[in-house]
Structures are given as C-alpha cells and as structure tokens.
Amino acid sequence: MTPALAIAGLRTEFRIGGAWHPAVSDLSLDLMPNETLALVGESGCGKSVTAMSVMGLIRPPVGRVTGGRILLEGRDIAGLPEAELESVRGDRMAMIFQEPMTALNPVMTVGDQVAESLRIHRGLSRTEALGRARALFEEVKIPSAAARLGEYPHQFSGGMRQRVMIAVALACDPAVLLADEPTTALDVTIQAQVLGLLSDLRARHGMAVLFITHNLGVVAQIADRVAVMYAGQIVEQGPVGAIFARPAHPYTRALFAAIPRLDRPDQALSAIGGRVPPLDAMPDGCRFAPRCPLRRAGCELPQTLEPLSEEHAVRCHVAAHA
Numbered sequence: 001m002t003p004a005l006a007i008a009g010l011r012t013e014f015r016i017g018g019a020w021h022p023a024v025s026d027l028s029l030d031l032m033p034n035e036t037l038a039l040v041g042e043s044g045c046g047k048s049v050t051a052m053s054v055m056g057l058i059r060p061p062v063g064r065v066t067g068g069r070i071l072l073e074g075r076d077i078a079g080l081p082e083a084e085l086e087s088v089r090g091d092r093m094a095m096i097f098q099e100p101m102t103a104l105n106p107v108m109t110v111g112d113q114v115a116e117s118l119r120i121h122r123g124l125s126r127t128e129a130l131g132r133a134r135a136l137f138e139e140v141k142i143p144s145a146a147a148r149l150g151e152y153p154h155q156f157s158g159g160m161r162q163r164v165m166i167a168v169a170l171a172c173d174p175a176v177l178l179a180d181e182p183t184t185a186l187d188v189t190i191q192a193q194v195l196g197l198l199s200d201l202r203a204r205h206g207m208a209v210l211f212i213t214h215n216l217g218v219v220a221q222i223a224d225r226v227a228v229m230y231a232g233q234i235v236e237q238g239p240v241g242a243i244f245a246r247p248a249h250p251y252t253r254a255l256f257a258a259i260p261r262l263d264r265p266d267q268a269l270s271a272i273g274g275r276v277p278p279l280d281a282m283p284d285g286c287r288f289a290p291r292c293p294l295r296r297a298g299c300e301l302p303q304t305l306e307p308l309s310e311e312h313a314v315r316c317h318v319a320a321h322a
C-alpha cells in the first residue's frame with residue numbers, strides 16, 4: 001500500500017547570524033492511510049518545522065528546505081512551485097493548529113470559510129458549498145449547525161472554534177491531516193472530546209494523521225505509532241505499545257521520567273537537566289550526549305537510527321546494543 005505521506009531525508013534550515021543551520025535533519029517517516037503517528041519532544045526540537053516543511057510553508061528568506069523528498073500519496077511535493085502547492089494544500093493535505101485563530105479569518109462567517117475551500121478546490125457553487133459545510137458542522141458535532149454557519153469565529157467557545165477549524169481542514173476530505181498541538185490550549189474535558197472526535201474522523205475518512213504534541217498522555221490516547229524528536233532528529237520511533245513498554249533512547253526514558261505520577265505523589269519530578277543545544281552549536285555526535293546519564297566512548301560520533309525490532313528503531317549506539 002502506498003503511504004499517504006512519506007518523508008525521506010528531510011532537511012530544513014534557518015539563517016542565523018549570516019549562516020544557514022539545520023532545524024530538522026535527515027528526518028524520515030512514513031504515514032499510512034488511517035494511521036496516527038505522534039511526533040513528540042520538548043519545545044524547540046523541530047516538530048512544527050517538520051509539519052510546516054510538509055505544508056511548503058517554509059521558504060526563503062526566512063528558511064529553506066535543502067534536502068529530502070516529501071511524497072504525498074506517492075507524488076513528490078518538495079520544491080513544487082507555490083501555485084501548485086496551493087492546489088494541494090487544503091485539498092489532499094490540511095493542517096490544524098493549537099490556536100484556531102491562526103487558521104480562521106476573524107471577519108468571515110465560519111460557513112463561508114468552510115465553503116471557500118470547496119469552491120476553490122472542488123468548484124462548487126456557494127449554495128452547494130454551504131450545504132456541504134452544514135453537513136461537516138454536523139459531522140464535527142457543532143450543535144445547531146445550520147444556524148451557526150452564519151456566525152463569526154469570536155462567537156464560538158474555544159472547543160467549538162477547534163471544531164470549526166477541523167471542519168475547514170476536512171472540507172475537501174484530505175488524505176493527510178497535520179495536527180500541531182490542537183488540544184494543548186483546551187481544558188482536560190474538552191481536550192478528551194476533541195481527541196475522541198479526531199479519532200472518529202480519522203477512522204471514518206481513512207485519513208493519515210501526523211499529531212504533534214509534547215504530552216505523552218495524549219500520545220497514549222490517540223496514536224498508533226510514535227516518533228520522538230530531539231534537536232531536529234528522530235531519536236526513536238516505533239509502535240505506541242513498544243515505546244511505552246520499552247523506551248530505549250535515554251531521551252525517551254527521560255521524557256517518561258518527567259511525567260508526574262499520581263500514584264507516587266512524593267516522588268520528585270525528574271526534569272531533564274541541561275538544555276537543547278542551539279541550532280548554531282549542534283554537537284557533531286549524539287545531540288543528547290551533553291545531557292545524557294549514559295554517555296560513554298562512541299557518543300561523540302554521529303548516531304544512526306538502528307532497528308531494535310522490525311518496527312522499533314533507536315538513534316543511540318548504547319541502547320541499540322544493550
């Protein structure tokens with residue numbers, strides 16, 4: 001089966017102090033239809049830059065994609081001219097964000113925003129598009145869907161606004177949905193509802209979802225597979241069950257150790273000491289080595305992702321040969 005999204009060897013750079021430095025390097029991942037892959041890691045590790053690169057939203061002079069292939073349903077979209085990318089964005093792939101107002105237009109009714117995408121990409125008339133928008137609002141469970149189509153984003157609560165953004169993203173039935181921390185700003189109950197909705201929609205539409213989060217609890221709820229990022233690289237990837245039962249990379253283990261445990265309230269929260277290295281001062285070898293409790297000879301060399309089992313891989317020579 002062709003992956004809905006296949007990224008191979010992605011490299012994305014930013015200009016800092018007159019020189020270009022990679023924020024994402026040698027990133028490869030496959031996403032099958034009807035699968036959710038969670039991309040996890042601390043703030044600044046390159047999760048959003050990965051998604052923005054796929055969407056073709058990183059371009060000079062601010063940044064540039066200098067390597068790799070991005071295959072959307074088998075077609076390489078890396079380096080497509082902007083006009084061609086525009087016809088793919090919002091159609092075969094779409095993105096949702098933590099803050100819906102990033103994606104929504106404050107001075108346009110929500111119904112027209114869903115309809116606009118259908119008019120541009122599908123050539124529907126306004127009436128046809130609004131009819132479809134109403135069905136989408138019902139699908140994302142916005143109560144009184146028909147009446148609310150004529151309202152503006154500020155008239156919706158935070159959770160309902162997320163549903164509007166999801167409806168806009170799903171308008172053209174994309175093969176790939178990139179979700180960048182879409183539930184992080186919501187309170188826990190609403191977050192659970194939106195996660196449940198996304199799971200249902202994924203199954204119903206057979207979509208591939210790349211779900212960006214720093215929250216391992218959310219990963220457990222929504223993902224089939226996990227890719228852990230550190231300093232612009234994937235350091236471990238595998239099925240959720242394997243990553244949660246046998247985290248191998250010292251960074252993945254540190255992420256788990258940093259989760260507060262309700263069953264052990266006395267235990268001190270084990271935060272990860274030190275900082276992520278800045279883009280212009282990346283170590284040549286393992287990027288986690290300066291913070292790693294298992295550091296030893298060999299860590300000063302570049303690390304490659306090595307298989308631990310058929311689907312589980314780790315970028316650490318110590319963990320790979322333990």
Ligand SMILES: Nc1ncnc2c1ncn2[C@@H]1O[C@H](COP(=O)(O)OP(=O)(O)OP(=O)(O)O)[C@@H](O)[C@H]1O
Nearest residue numbers: 014015023042043044045046047048049050062279
């Ligand atoms: N426009 C930019 N110019 C320069 N550097 C940038 C730019 N955008 C992102 N970066 C850098 O790229 C790196 C990766 O950032 P990114 O936003 O992808 O991290 P993230 O993992 O998504 O974090 P967060 O969870 O905070 O969004 C960071 O070091 C960031 O400072």
